[in-house]
Amino acid sequence: SGRSVNSMVWSVVPYTFILTFSAIGLAVLIGVPLGVFAATHRGTIVDNVLAFVSVAFIAVPSFVVAIGLLLVFSIWLDWLPVLGSGRADSFWDQARRLILPTTALALGWIGFIARLVRTSMLEVLGENYIRTARAYGLPARLVTYKYALKNACIPTLAILGMGIGRLLGGAVLVEIVFARPGLGRLVYDAIAVRNYPVVQGAVLVVVVLFVVVNLLVDLSYSAIDPRIRREAAQGMPR
Numbered sequence: 001s002g003r004s005v006n007s008m009v010w011s012v013v014p015y016t017f018i019l020t021f022s023a024i025g026l027a028v029l030i031g032v033p034l035g036v037f038a039a040t041h042r043g044t045i046v047d048n049v050l051a052f053v054s055v056a057f058i059a060v061p062s063f064v065v066a067i068g069l070l071l072v073f074s075i076w077l078d079w080l081p082v083l084g085s086g087r088a089d090s091f092w093d094q095a096r097r098l099i100l101p102t103t104a105l106a107l108g109w110i111g112f113i114a115r116l117v118r119t120s121m122l123e124v125l126g127e128n129y130i131r132t133a134r135a136y137g138l139p140a141r142l143v144t145y146k147y148a149l150k151n152a153c154i155p156t157l158a159i160l161g162m163g164i165g166r167l168l169g170g171a172v173l174v175e176i177v178f179a180r181p182g183l184g185r186l187v188y189d190a191i192a193v194r195n196y197p198v199v200q201g202a203v204l205v206v207v208v209l210f211v212v213v214n215l216l217v218d219l220s221y222s223a224i225d226p227r228i229r230r231e232a233a234q235g236m237p238r
Helices: 005-040 045-059 062-076 091-125 128-135 140-177 183-192 196-224 226-235
Strands: none
Touching: 005 045, 005 091, 005 140, 005 183, 005 196, 045 091, 062 091, 062 140, 091 140, 128 140, 140 183, 140 196, 183 196
């Protein structure tokens, strides 16, 4: 192509970043409340329905969801644009074309986060400090969302850090289905023509991003849980 690998990779990195982190944001925005609601209604019909829906979301591959969304909302209903990333000078056009890819990539993680938050919440709700807070007469909503959810989110953060790699991998198929520019589409096209330097450059960027995100997630533990800060301070040499 006559272009440097650096310019080819970094010209598409923003598209993949936007898609990946939009999917993470949507998964957290929907998955966490679903998990909390299922945990606070344990054993009810609602809990069983949410469990079935969550597992169904996890089981369906992202590219199958992408094709289904494209057929329903773009072809049959004609509500959203079909392909591409939108005009560079129009924020709303780009946002509309991001809805379907983001949903396709986030759907499986919505179910996964919902199940994980439910399990963590059930463990935290059985702790002594939660029973003490309830014994003092604190409102149930305050106990659930301020005290229990904060500690229940720590395992979720760990999974999200590890999930960056899987989301980037899923973005490859989603970008191909919706003909979006991005690292996944770049790697796919480079492999097709055996342009191995481009593949190496793109993979290097993904690996660095994965390491940086997991480092930030590890650092965020101490900001959420004071016990981690205290243990770290006690373990430091005097």
